[in-house]
Amino acid sequence: MLTCAAWPYANGPRHIGHVSGFAVPADVFSRYQRMAGKDVLMVSGTDEHGTAIQVKADGEGLTARETADKYHRIIVEDLQGLGLSYDLYTRTTTLNHAEVVQELFRSLHDNGYVVAHKQLGAISPSTGRTLADRYIEGTCPICGYDGARGDQCDNCGNQLDPIDLINPHSRINGEVPNFVETEHFFLDLPALSDALQEWLGTRTDWRPNVIRFSTEFAKDLKPRAVTRDLDWGVRIPIEGWTDADMKRIYVWFDAVTGYLSASVEWARRVGRPDAWKDWWTNAGAESYYFMGKDNITFHTVIWPGMLIGANGEGSRGGTPSAFGVLDLPTEIVSSEFLTMSGSKFSSSRNKVIYVRDFLAEFGPDALRYYIAVAGPENQDTDFTWSEFVRRVNFELANEWGNLVNRSVSMAHKNVGAIPTAGELTDEDRALLAASKEAFTTVGELLERARFKQAIGEAMRVVSLANKYLSDSEPWKKKDDPVRRDTILHVALQAVADCNTLLTPFMPHAAQKVHEALGGTGVWAAQPELIEVEEEGAPSYPVLMGDYAAEAARWASVPIVAGTPLAKPSPIFAKLDEKLGETGPAWSPVLTD
């Protein structure tokens, strides 16, 4: 199981909208798959090239490299703080990445799917630099929308060329660009269209709207530029172009190839250089790609098109690249947007909640829980502090935390260990059956990346266990210790099962509950931040982890009577109700 989580862009710290769209869902999925016995490889990294980094660097008085270094480190720390179990989280400015991108580019070129064309390029009159497509704004020639960008219209979704825009102007300073002739390479997507449509026709289990949208997109493809006039990016591996000062591979081509390059880097770092092939050239492997909805066609059409071309499988034929025949995506999991007061998070308008601030105040699992239970899985969803506080207090603290606390406390006080069960009643058996069955129900939902329904089912068992405890009243069974111990044993078995069911969602809390139940060792493994370097350049952090060492398995494991229990400490603290009104002091003011 290859899990490909979208690559965050190194132009600033990540906000909670970003991580709700790709990172947390990908991690929940990967953790579940590992627990269910799959060999998971979860890869991603920071996307660090392109004009937007150059623009950010200019604004901060840094070089592009310094800006990339700065935000890569911040992003890595945030993702580690969230407990995202990447086998490798790397970056696009490595030598390995450049080599992999160049090999893919070269094979697409050799197979005839990357061809050079002269075109008109936009130059800023004030700086003499190329003005990238996305920094040009104007009126869409197709639908008339007046906020269309030079690369695409967000209103009608069509790909555009900046020269097509009516009244083009710079989004940076408003000036009108000069259009001058420049030569670039283009990915010949029309030559891949038939193969793409044929392949999309085999994706029968994708969500219907994703197939429909992608198939329409694949029918009407135009050649897409894969190089730019820019000095920040991967060099073009074609004779006469490699040393050109202002020619680089376009950032989108470079970023989407990161899934492959990160897999290759991971294999090298674990000392098995060919191990990546098990996930990329293996008919028995599956690949799941996680992204926001604005990135769907890159993963359903353009990246598969690049793979088809590099494999030599489009209408021009060809031979496979040095990587062999690479596998196309099995499944695409896209999220909608997390909004604030009805609009997208926006750093520029100061309408943003940064992951870092959130983690410092509330820890990772409250956010992970909120994203799973109330996140933008199927539709744009508004984040509100009142909803967050309500869910933490009533669902995590009152329901789940309290179930753990009172069952472990009573067992600790009365027995000092997990009690032995006597004869079971129908009520006992009903609860045990429900928590056992949930492994099938929740597991099937997680297989299909239905996170909201999956966590809802897990929390339903938590409610059943709470009701069981309240109805059976073990605290009134002083005169019948055998019955009391049986109830507590059954309740603790349900707690253990619920904890396993909730582990992919809340791995940090799961570790604590595991220990509260007398468990030792690593239940749910966490990513480690490792400093690495190449060729004497400054060191930089990557995330890796020894997830094979964790004990969590997707099954109901019988608890062992006699296991000593200590007095438990609360798993989730209740939040001040007042926080629900405006959020913490650092939060922008949000209204419901």
Ligand SMILES: [Zn+2]
């Ligand atoms: Zn349009």
